[in-house]
Amino acid sequence: MTPRSSSPAALHPLALHLAAAGLALAPVIWPAAAQAQQAAPGDVAELPTVSVNASAITDDSTPQHLQAPVNGGALGTRTQLETPFSTTVVTQNDIKNAQPRKLGDLFVNDASVTDTSGSYSGWSSYLSIRGLPLDWQNSFRIDGHPFLSYAVTLPYEQFESVDLLKGATGFMYGFGSPGGLLNYVTKKPADRPVREVDVGYTSRNLVREHADLGGRAGASGAFGYRLNVTHEEGGTYNNGSLDRNTVSLALDARLTDKLTWDFQTLLQNSKSIAQDPSIYTGLMTSGMTLPSASGVNGDNLANHDNFVDNRFRYYATGLKYTFNDNWTASSSLSHSTTRTRRNESVLMLTDSQGDYNNYRSDYGEAYQVNQWQGMLQGRVATGPLEHRIVLGTSWQEQVNMFASRSFYGSVGTGSLWTPNSIDYASQGSLSDLGLYRSSVITQKALFASDTIKFGPRWSVLGGLRYTNYSQNGFASSGASTSTYSKSVATPTLAVMYHLDAQTVAYASYVESLEPGAVVSNTYANAGQTLDPFKSKQYEVGIKTDRDDWSASAALFHIEQGSQYANSANMLVEDGQTRYQGLEASASTRLGRDWQVGGTMMLLNSQYQKGSSYNGNRVAGAPGFVAAAQVSYDAPQLPGLSLRANAKYTGSTWLRPANDISLPGYVIVNLGATYKTRVYGYDTTLRLALNNVTNKKYWEFQYGDYIKMGDPRNVSLTASVRF
Numbered sequence: 144m145t146p147r148s149s150s151p152a153a154l155h156p157l158a159l160h161l162a163a164a165g166l167a168l169a170p171v172i173w174p175a176a177a178q179a180q181q182a183a184p185g186d187v188a189e190l191p192t193v194s195v196n197a198s199a200i201t202d203d204s205t206p207q208h209l210q211a212p213v214n215g216g217a218l219g220t221r222t223q224l225e226t227p228f229s230t231t232v233v234t235q236n237d238i239k240n241a242q243p244r245k246l247g248d249l250f251v252n253d254a255s256v257t258d259t260s261g262s263y264s265g266w267s268s269y270l271s272i273r274g275l276p277l278d279w280q281n282s283f284r285i286d287g288h289p290f291l292s293y294a295v296t297l298p299y300e301q302f303e304s305v306d307l308l309k310g311a312t313g314f315m316y317g318f319g320s321p322g323g324l325l326n327y328v329t330k331k332p333a334d335r336p337v338r339e340v341d342v343g344y345t346s347r348n349l350v351r352e353h354a355d356l357g358g359r360a361g362a363s364g365a366f367g368y369r370l371n372v373t374h375e376e377g378g379t380y381n382n383g384s385l386d387r388n389t390v391s392l393a394l395d396a397r398l399t400d401k402l403t404w405d406f407q408t409l410l411q412n413s414k415s416i417a418q419d420p421s422i423y424t425g426l427m428t429s430g431m432t433l434p435s436a437s438g439v440n441g442d443n444l445a446n447h448d449n450f451v452d453n454r455f456r457y458y459a460t461g462l463k464y465t466f467n468d469n470w471t472a473s474s475s476l477s478h479s480t481t482r483t484r485r486n487e488s489v490l491m492l493t494d495s496q497g498d499y500n501n502y503r504s505d506y507g508e509a510y511q512v513n514q515w516q517g518m519l520q521g522r523v524a525t526g527p528l529e530h531r532i533v534l535g536t537s538w539q540e541q542v543n544m545f546a547s548r549s550f551y552g553s554v555g556t557g558s559l560w561t562p563n564s565i566d567y568a569s570q571g572s573l574s575d576l577g578l579y580r581s582s583v584i585t586q587k588a589l590f591a592s593d594t595i596k597f598g599p600r601w602s603v604l605g606g607l608r609y610t611n612y613s614q615n616g617f618a619s620s621g622a623s624t625s626t627y628s629k630s631v632a633t634p635t636l637a638v639m640y641h642l643d644a645q646t647v648a649y650a651s652y653v654e655s656l657e658p659g660a661v662v663s664n665t666y667a668n669a670g671q672t673l674d675p676f677k678s679k680q681y682e683v684g685i686k687t688d689r690d691d692w693s694a695s696a697a698l699f700h701i702e703q704g705s706q707y708a709n710s711a712n713m714l715v716e717d718g719q720t721r722y723q724g725l726e727a728s729a730s731t732r733l734g735r736d737w738q739v740g741g742t743m744m745l746l747n748s749q750y751q752k753g754s755s756y757n758g759n760r761v762a763g764a765p766g767f768v769a770a771a772q773v774s775y776d777a778p779q780l781p782g783l784s785l786r787a788n789a790k791y792t793g794s795t796w797l798r799p800a801n802d803i804s805l806p807g808y809v810i811v812n813l814g815a816t817y818k819t820r821v822y823g824y825d826t827t828l829r830l831a832l833n834n835v836t837n838k839k840y841w842e843f844q845y846g847d848y849i850k851m852g853d854p855r856n857v858s859l860t861a862s863v864r865f
Contacts, residue, residue, distance in 0.1 A: 144603045147222070148293075150705065153363065155240070155478075161380060162286075163703055164545065167510075168238070168433060168812070170266065170836075174700065176524075178824075180578065181735060181790070182412075183854050193403070193634075194599070194625075194813065195806050198344065199385065202490035203412045207519065209222065209223045209224045209686060209687075209688035209693050209695070210222050210223070210688060210742065211232040211234065211287075211304065212307060212618050212674075213230050213232065213306050213308065213319060213326075213861050214281060214284070214287045214326050214328070214478060215224050215308070215315055215589075216287060216312065216315030216316040216317050216324075217314055217316070217533060217535060217590040217592055217606060218592055218604075218606070219315075219317055219518075219520045219531075219533045219592075223649055223686070224645075224764075225335075225647070226685075226692065227604060227637035227638075227639055227647075227649035227650075227651040227682075228303060228308060228309065228310055228637075228653070228682060228684075229309040229310060229682065229695070229699070229726060230306065230307060230308055230309065230422075231250065231253050231255075231256075231305055231306070231307040231308075231309070232305075232306050232326040233249045233250070233304060233305040233306075234303075234304050234853075235281055235303050235306075236306060236329075237249070237862070238299050238300065238302065238304075238305070238833070239300075239332075239829060239862075240786070240816060240829060240831065242262065242337060242343065242345070242812055242829065242831040242860060243299050244262040244273060244345070244853070244856075244860040245260040245262045245263075245267040245268070245296065245580055245853075246258075246260050246262060246267060246269070246270055246325075247259070247260040247269075247270060247642040247707070248833070249299070249305055249354075249486045250252060250270070250307070251261055251770065251790055251810070251812065252740070252742060252770050252788055252789055252790070253307070253728075253742055253770065254726065254742040254744040254768040254770045254790070255270055255272055255273055255726045255742070255744050255768070256270055256307070256742050257271040257272075257274070257335050257762070257763070257765060257792060258270065258272070258788075258792075258842065258844070259271050259272070259378060259420070259842065259843055259844050259845070260420075260844075261419055261744065261844075261850050262315035262380070262382065262853055263379050263418050263419075263451075263762075264383050264415065264418035264426045264451060265293070265294040265418070265451050265483070265485055265487070266421070266844060266850070267296040267452075267512050268292040268293075268295060268296065268297075268364075268555075269844060269845075270321075270322075271429070271763060271764075271843075272307070272309050272310075272322035272747060273309065273310070273311045273322060273701065273722055273724065273726075273764075273830045274322075274415060274746050274761060274763065274764025274765070274847060275321055275322030275323075275701070275703065275722060275764075276320060276322060277318050277319075277320050277322050277324075277325060277737050277765070278322075278657070279292045279293045279318035279656075280293075280541070281316075281317070281318045281319040281657075281658075282312075282319070282320045282322070282323065282324050282325060283325050283326075284316070284324065284325070284326040284458060284673075284695075285326070285327045285329065285407075285409070285457055285459070285477075285479075286326070286327070286328060286329055286407065287298075287326060287475075288457075288459050288475065288477035288479070288514055289316075289477070289512050289514055289539060289541075290457060290477075290479040290481070290512055291481055291510040291512060291541070293451060293481065293483065293510070293686070294451055294453045294481070294483040294485065294717075295411075295455050296387075296413060296452075296453075296761065297327060297409075297411070297455075298371075298373050298387075298389040298391070298411060299410075299620070300341075300351075300353050300371070300373060300451065301329070301330060301355075301371040301373065301389065301391045302327050302328060302329060302330065303328045303331070303354075304328045305327055305328070306323050306325070306326040306328060306344070307323060307324075307557075308323055308324045308326070309323040309491070310323055310653060310655075310680045310682060310701065311654055311655030311678055311679070311680040312324040312440075312653070313608065313633035313653065313655040313656040313677070313678075314590070314606050314608045314633045314634060314635035314653055314777050315594075315608075315635075315653075315722045316605070317539070317586055317588055317608065317610055317656065318586065318610075318612070318656045318657060318658055318675070319655060319657070320655065321655040321657075321678035321680060321701050321703050322658065323781075324588075328832060329391065329393055329407050329409070329758055330355070330357070330369050330371060330391070330393060331367075331369055331393050331395065331405075331666075331775065332357055332367025332369045332393060332394070333356070333357050333358075333359075333367070333369070333394050334364065335358075335360060336356075336357065336358040336359075336646055337355055337356060337358065337369065337639040337714070337778040337828055338356055338564045338864060339354070339355045339356075339862055339863065339865075340352075340354045340751070340862065340865075341353050341497050341860050341861060341862035341863070342356075342859075342860065342861055342862075343858060343859065343860035344858065344859045344860075345856060345857070345858045345859075346380060346621060346634075346856045346857045346858075347378045347380055347382075348376065348378035349376070349377040349378060349379060349385060350375045350376060351373065351374070351676070351860075352373070352374050352375075353371050353372070353373045353374075354371070354489040355369075355518070355550070355720075356368075357367065357369035357370065357393075357861045361424065361809065363397075363502065364397075365394075365396060365398075366394075366395070366396050366397075366694070367392040367395045367396075368392070368393065368394050369392070370390075370391075370392050370580075370861075371389075371390070371391045371392075372389070372390050372522070373388070373389040373390075374387070374389075374772065375387040376389075376636050378464070379417075380563070380705065380853065380854055380856050381414070381415030381419060381441055381444070381445045381449075382442050382445065383415060383418060383447070383707055383738075383845075384415070384416045384417065384446055384621040385413070385414070385416075386413070386414050386415075387411065387414075387800065388411065388412050389409070389410065389411040389412075389413075390408075390411075391407070391409040391539045391635035391775055391847045392406075392407070392408050392792040393405070393406070393407045393589040393659065394407075395636055397420065399437070400462055401465045401466070402462065402463070402464050402465075403462070403465075403696070404460070404462055405460065405461055405463075406458075406459070406460045406511065407457075407458070407459045407460075407642065408456075408457060408458045408459075408743045409455070409456075410455070410456055410457075411453075411454070411455045412451075412453075412454050412455075413451075413452070413453050413455075414451070414452045414486075415445055415450065415451050416447060416449070416450045417445040417446060417447045417449055418445065418449060418450070418451055418487070419441070419444055419445055419451075419467070419850055419851055420444055420449070420489060420490050420563070420850075421485060421487075421488075421489050421490070421844060421848050421849075421850055422489075422490045422491075422492060422499070422821065422847055422849050422850060422851075423461075423489055423490065423491045423492065423847060423849040424492050424797060424798075424803060424848070424849060425491070426491050426493050426500075426800075426848050427492055427493070427494070427495070427803060429440055429802040429803075430802070431494065431495045431803065432803065433492075433495070433774065433797075433803060433805070433841060433849075434492075434495060434496065434559055434564075435703065435841045436839045436840050436841045436851065436852070438560070438837060439497070439559050439560070440544070440560075440784055441464070441560045441854055442562070443560065443561060443563060443767050444488075444559070444563055444851060445488075445563065445607045445784065446563045446564070446565065447567065448486065448565075449486055449487045449488055450483045450484075450485070451485050451487070452483065452485070453481065453482070453483045454480075454481070454482045454483075455479075455480070455606060456478075456480045456481075457477070457478075457479040457481070457575040458477065459476065459477035459478075460475070460476055460477075461473060461475030461476065461490070462474050462475075463473060466521075469520035469521050469522040469523065469720055470519070470522075471519075471520050471521070472518070472519045472520075473517070473520075474515075474516070474517045474518075474827070475514075475515070476513075476515050476517050477512070477513070477514045478512070478513050478778070479512050480509065480510065480511045480512075480636055481509065481510050481526075482507070482508075482509040483507060483508055483509070483670065484506075484507040485504065485505070485506060486504070486505045487503075487504050487506065487786070488501060488502070488504075488563060489501075489502040489503075489504055489588075489635040490502075490557070490559075492601075497558050497560055497651055498556065498557075498558050499556065499557055499558070499559070500553050500556055500844075501553065501554050501555045501557050501563065502551065502552065502553055502567055503550060503551070503554045503565075504549075504550070504551045505549060505550040505551075505555075506546050506549035506550070506551070506576065507546050507549070507578065508544060508545050508546065508578075509544040509578060510542065510543055510544065511540075511541070511543065511544075511765075512539070512540070512541040512542075513539070513540045513582055513642045514537065514538065514539040514540075515537065515538045515710045516535060516536070516537040516538075516815050517535060517536050517537075518533065518534070518535035519533070519534045520534075521534070521536065521748075524748050526842070527597075527598070528595055528596065528597065529595070529596040530593055530594070530595055530596075531593070531594040531595075531596070532591075532592070532593050532594075533590075533591065533592045533593075533606075534590075534591050534648060535589075535590050535591070536588065536589050536590070537586075537587075537588045537590075538584065538585075538586070538587050538588075538788050539585070539587075539588075540584070540585050540779045541583070541584040541585075542580060542582075542583050543582045543583075543584070544578050544579060544580055544581060545578070545579065545581045546576030546577055546578055547576070547578075547579055547619040548576050548577045549576060549762075552725070556718065558798050559770075560744045564726050570795060573732075577619065577795075579617070579619045579621070580617050580621075581613070581617060582586065582614060582615060582616045582617065583615050583617075584612075584613070584614045584658070584774045585612070585613045585614075586610055586611070586612055586667065587610070587611045588608045588611070589608070590607065590609070591606065591607060591610040592605065592606030592607075592635070593605055593606070599641065600640055600641045601638075601639050601640055601641075602638075602639045602644075603636075603637070604635070604637040604638075605634075605635070606634065606636075606641070607632060607633070607634045607635075607825065608632065608633045608634075609631075609632050609642075610630065610631055610632070610656065611628070611629075611630045612628070612630070612635070612656075612675055613626075613628040613800055614626075614628075614630050614658070614672060614773075615627075616626045616672075616765075620746075625672055625855065627659075627672035628677055628846045629659075629674060631656060631677075633654040633656055633677070634652075634653075634654060635651070635652065635654070635655075636651065636652045636653075637649055637650065637651035637652070637655040638650050640715050642687075644659070645687055645688050645689060646687040646688075646843070647685070647686050647687075648685040649682075649683070649685070650680050650682070650683045651680075651683075651685055652679070652680070652681055652682075652812035653679075653680050653682075654677050654678065654679055654680070655677065655679075655680070656675050656676075657675060657676055657677075657678065657717065658675050659672055659673030659675050659676060659829075660672075660673050660706060660784075661708075662714045662716065663790065666712055666713055667711055667712045667713045667841060668713045668714060669791070671714075672747075673706065673714065673715075673716050675718060676699075676704035676705075676716050677704055678701060678702060678703040678704055679702045680699060680700070680701045680702075681700045681701075681836040682697055682699045682700075683695075683698045684696060684697030685698075685823050691731060692729070692730065692731035692732065693728035693729070693730055693731075694724070694727075694728065694730075695727070695728050695729075695755075696726070696727040696728075696766060697726050698723075698724075698725055698803060699722075699723060699725075699729075700721070700722075700723040700726060701721070701722040701723070702719055702721055703719065703720045703721075703722070704716060704718070704719060705718035705719060705720055705773070716749070717752065718749065718751075718752050719750075719751045719752040720749065720751065720761050721749050721751050721839070722732070722746065722747075722748045722761070723746075723747050723748075724744060724747055725744070725745045726742070726743070726744040726745075726747035727742065727743055728740070728741065728742035728743075728828070729741060731744075733856070735778075736775055736776045736777070736778055737773070737774070737775055737776075738774045739772070739774075740771070740772050740773075740775045740777075741769070741770065741771040741772070741833055742761065742769070742770050742771075743766055743767075743768065743769040743770075744767070744768045744769075745766070746764055746765065746766055746767070746768075747766070748760055748761035749761065749764075751828045756799040756800060756801070759796070759799055759800070759801045760796050760801060761796075761799070762795070762796050762797060762801075762843075762846050763795055763796075763797075763843045763845065764795060764797050765792055765793040765795045765807070766793050766794070767791075767792070768790070768792050768793060769791045770788065770789065770790040770791070771788065772786065772787065772788035772789075773786065773787055773788075774786040774787075780817075782817055782818040782819050783815065783817045784815065784816045784817075785809070785812070785813075785815050786814045786815070786816075787812065787813050787814070788811075788812050789810065789811045789812070790809070790810050791806055791807065791808070791809045791811060792808055792809075792810075793807040794806055794807040795843050797843065797846075797847065798847050799828055799846070799848065803843050805849065806840070806841070806844055808814070808840035808852070809838065810834050810837045810838060810852075811834070811838075812831065812832065812833045812835065813830075813831075813832045813835055814829070814830055814831045814832065815830045816828070816829050817829075819861070824863050824864060824865050825862075825863070825864040826861065826863050826864075827861070827864070828860070829858075829859070829860045829861075829862075829864045830857070830859055831857070831858040831859075832855070832856075832857050832860070833853070833856050833857075833858070834852070834853060834854060834855045834856065834857065836855070837854055837855035838852070839851070839852065840852070841851040
């Protein structure tokens with residue numbers, strides 16, 4: 144909890160200066176790079192002919208992108224096809240077509256992903272994978288570096304791709320949810336100049352401007368840069384508003400033919416007003432049902448005194464040394480901070496008629512994460528065996544800062560059918576929340592993996608991460624309140640069989656680690672820090688990537704440790720939840736103009752141990768999800784591509800008692816892309832029409848909390864390359 148972060152407008156000067164610098168350097172850098180590639184007079188030499196054969200890549204290439212690289216942490220970088228776990232890669236083109244407002248929009252075609260996010264709110268980065276929510280403290284990365292995602296909506300237009308590694312990731316990255324890990328890949332300097340600007344509009348009245356500039360300079364293009372600047376401002380779908388300003392800059396230098404340096408930074412200020420509230424259902428008793436979402440006007444829920452004000456900063460730098468074609472060493476350092484001030488509504492439903500107690504929550508918080516990592520990757524042969532080795536060590540520190548003063552209490556009553564018009568401003572605002580250091584969490588790790596190849600078909604992967612975890616708590620006075628330290632090891636093992644060069648079958652085992660809770664004052668063992676607890680995952684799958692089609696399927700079984708209060712009112716670790724299921728996906732090109740694809744997930748989840756809910760389905764875990772998409776390249780108008788997708792999310796239980804359920808729902812989206820040339824410049828127009836039928840539905844956020852799903856909205860963008 145933190146003092147009110149600076150106004151988003153405070154970033155304008157920085158954005159303008161960086162943008163101006165990039166534009167000012169353009170006429171110097173781009174010609175210089177071009178001249179560097181020209182031969183000096185008298186040095187003309189005839190080069191041998193080079194023939195290149197490749198299949199065409201369309202604007203809507205294979206949705207699975209199985210040849211796309213995935214950052215596997217301690218596994219090193221591999222393609223999706225080479226990774227013995229289920230993965231999804233959302234490419235830059237996917238991002239542009241989706242025109243996302245929240246993280247769930249990026250994964251609309253992935254049935255394993257359940258959208259629990261909310262546009263323009265503190266919940267915009269919430270997701271569940273295979274029924275398990277991602278951990279906002281440990282499950283998010285930028286280029287493999289950790290950051291805390293709470294209340295942070297990152298600028299999707301400034302990323303090259305977004306990778307999702309599903310399942311337990313304890314060996315690859317350390318602590319995190321067994322649901323998976325999400326990694327944002329920043330745009331890097333390119334060998335060719337990048338000069339693109341785009342303007343976008345999202346209903347009701349939100350306008351975005353974005354510029355992407357990059358290139359290389361110096362002898363042989365030794366120095367590279369990539370600058371992205373975004374400004375977004377205007378009205379949102381619920382009569383609220385958003386003001387967002389973002390700058391990201393990536394630099395690299397080829398210091399020698401073996402040593403390279405890189406640097407990335409991302410700075411963002413964002414403030415949204417009248418964001419949708421969370422709705423709490425814990426006061427509803429067994430036998431009650433949720434009010435129908437179909438009759439709720441979403442504009443009634445938001446209050447114009449509510450806001451989310453977030454300031455995010457990220458910096459990373461690293462060195463990479465290439466010994467030869469087989470061995471590389473790298474070292475990286477990252478630092479990120481996020482400060483958030485929130486004044487929001489929590490609507491506590493009291494009955495099935497939609498009546499609620501209106502609670503105001505006014506607080507702030509800040510987080511800081513630092514990480515250093517060193518890694519050695521290489522290939523070596525020992526007799527008939529080929530080894531792919533990764534060795535590394537890392538250090539990570541997380542500092543949590545909360546407010547010593549905040550407000551959380553009832554400010555009145557209301558109904559879902561009438562406007563939330565309580566005057567929060569008249570009650571006063573907390574101008575100084577008294578930010579203090581609440582806890583410091585440190586992780587020190589050693590890790591190693593070896594992928595051994597036995598001939599052309601068989602390979603075995605083995606890996607181990609050893610982590611020393613410590614957590615120190617502090618009072619607002621600065622006095623130490625708790626000290627805890629624990630060392631744990633997390634292994635992984637996989638067997639892979641190549642049916643051919645494009646098809647891999649695998650079986651894998653991996654563990655995940657989640658930090659133990661600091662027991663609150665409501666329990667008899669208040670103040671105790673519980674041990675980190677492990678989750679285990681078993682997965683068997685197959686992936687194939689053909690010239691005009693691709694497919695994958697996986698069977699998974701996850702056992703997650705859990706915590707519960709026993710009969711002595713002590714919070715203990717003895718529970719377990721089980722998730723097991725099947726996920727499958729396929730896509731194919733039909734003829735020259737059509738491409739179709741689909742994904743599905745069957746999920747069986749259950750509380751099994753240490754709980755009075757044994758045998759019940761896990762809250763928030765749908766039993767069935769399916770998604771389908773189709774695209775059509777219209778031959779009647781070259782450059783025009785039409786697309787549609789639909790996703791069905793099955794019913795879920797709202798809480799472990801399985802006494803209140805959320806109905807299933809279908810969301811349909813349409814889109815179009817038109818590529819042409821205007822005055823000699825490559826121009827692309829994009830249209831995204833989301834929730835075409837204006838379906839009204841309740842979306843699960845987490846236990847006992849729901850929110851209204853986003854209504855129909857339209858987004859338009861026009862981009863020009865010059």
